[in-house]
Amino acid sequence: MGLFLLAGFLYVVSLSWPSFLGVWLAMEAAGLIVLTGFFTVSNLVNRYVGLLGAVIASGVGSGMLFLGILNEDLAYLLFLSILLKVGMFPFVGWVVVVLVNSPWVVLYFMSCVSKISLVYFSSYLSFVSLDSVLVFYFFSFVVLVFILLNGLYDFKMLFAISSISTGCLLVTFLVGAGVEEVLKFLGVYLVFSFVFLLMISGINVGYAGADKTVISVFTLLGVPFSVGILYKFVGSYTLLNMGIYFVLVWVIYSCLEFMLIGVWLFEKSAVVEVW
Structure with missing residues (x-):
């Protein structure tokens, strides 16, 4: 766990680094530390699929990021690198495979x-431009909704998809909002994602228990006071300045995601079978 704390420290410190090279090195060092978790954390996943995908994605993304910063004529590579790092279209499927095959x-x-x-x-x-972001934003959510309705098979995939949807908002805010708004949203998301992870990571396939289900539902979905509602509200509020289309797509996706979280939690408490 100490290695992961070091990785988190490097991610935070990278924000205050005086030069791009320092930021890039801190990001790469943190990423390499996290990759050690494929071998140090015991989990029933196809770790080699996840590790290979993560290594390739990290290498490609970091290379594009470096070239995009150093050469103004290749600035578009910087944008593509960030799309890859958060899993936006056209990299949604690739990133989902990596995440679901990770501890x-x-x-x-x-x-x-x-x-x-x-x-x-x-x-x-x-x-x-925000118009350019809207294209990637829209198609990213089209793919995410398709996966939710047709390819979702466990809570880990649901968590992965939720993180990618947040990445879509983050890229939008990086382009169209101030750093202060980005940090506020990111802070709320980190709290939500940590609580979400605690609630679902311990729920195995099958029976979840009524008490745990009630706690999970009220913590994640309770109206109006829950981390889930707060996270969605902050995202929606910040998106208002981006345009109605951004908000509309986010609200539709959020309603679907919350419905699936609630349904899956209640199904876990109601059945004792593997599904």
């Missing part, structure tokens, strides 16, 4: 904590 703690750091360092690049994305 829980690795999943959390790759999909949630690593987003902290992306705030640094807000000032580098001034060349990207």
Whole structure:
């Protein structure tokens, strides 16, 4: 666990680094530390699929990021790198496969904590228009909704998809909102994702228990006071300045995600069979 705390520290410290090279090195060091979790954390996952996908994604993303910063003519590579790191279209399927084949703690750091360092690049994305972001944003959510309705098979995939949806908002905020708004949203999301992880990671396939189900539902979905509602509200409120289309897509997706979380939690408490 000490290694993961070090990785988290590096992600946070990268925001205050005086040079891009320092930020890049801190991000890479943190990413490599997190990858050790594929071998140090015991879990029933196809770790080699997840590890291979993570290594390739990290290498490709870091290379594009480095080239995009150093060469203004290749600035679009910076934007593509960030799309890859958060799992937006056209990289949704790739990132989902990596995340669902990762141990829980690795999943959390790759999909949630690593987003902290992306705030640094807000000032580098001034060349990207919100209209361009909207295209990737829309198609990302189309793919996510399709997976939710047709390919969802466990809570780990649900968590992975939720993290990618947050990445879509984060990229939008990096382009169209101030750093202060990005940090507020990211802070709320990190709390929500940690609580979400605690609630679902211990629920095995089959019987969840009525008491645990009630606690999980009220903690994640309770209206109006729950971390889930707070997270969705902050995201929606910040999106208001981006345009109605961003808000509409987010609200539709959020309603579907909450419905599936609630249904799955209650089904876990109602059946004792493997499904």
